Amino acid sequence: MSSLISLSRLIDKLNEFVGRWVAWLVLAAALISAARSARTRAVAGPFGIQLVQDWKRPFTKLSFEERQELQKRLSQHGLYDGKFDGKIGDGTKTAIMTYQAKVGLTQDGYPSMEVLKWLRQK
Numbered sequence: 001m002s003s004l005i006s007l008s009r010l011i012d013k014l015n016e017f018v019g020r021w022v023a024w025l026v027l028a029a030a031l032i033s034a035a036r037s038a039r040t041r042a043v044a045g046p047f048g049i050q051l052v053q054d055w056k057r058p059f060t061k062l063s064f065e066e067r068q069e070l071q072k073r074l075s076q077h078g079l080y081d082g083k084f085d086g087k088i089g090d091g092t093k094t095a096i097m098t099y100q101a102k103v104g105l106t107q108d109g110y111p112s113m114e115v116l117k118w119l120r121q122k
Helices: 002-037 064-076 090-103 113-121
Strands: 040-045 048-054
Touching: 064 090, 064 113, 090 113
Parallel strands: none
Antiparallel strands: 040 048
């Protein structure tokens, strides 16, 4: 009978450990996801995973509305045929690089304020 109790306690401890481990993994995944979307870095530190400062970008970041405007203006130039959803995917990047080549800018594909200003002028 005592071996059954010991086995039961062992299973309880194992369940507790697995539950904590899964909770930590879920937290780590959420932090990494937040880091990616916020352009921050997630690093492992002495107290677990921590978010650090915003990444330095080689361009001025656009707001959601400005990214939508960028897509609309690229579409007006016949360079983009996707949704105006403010999400910068491969289609938007390709359109940006094509436009940058057309007007003599560095072809980096970044959705920058510089590209939007050029599009607003034309």
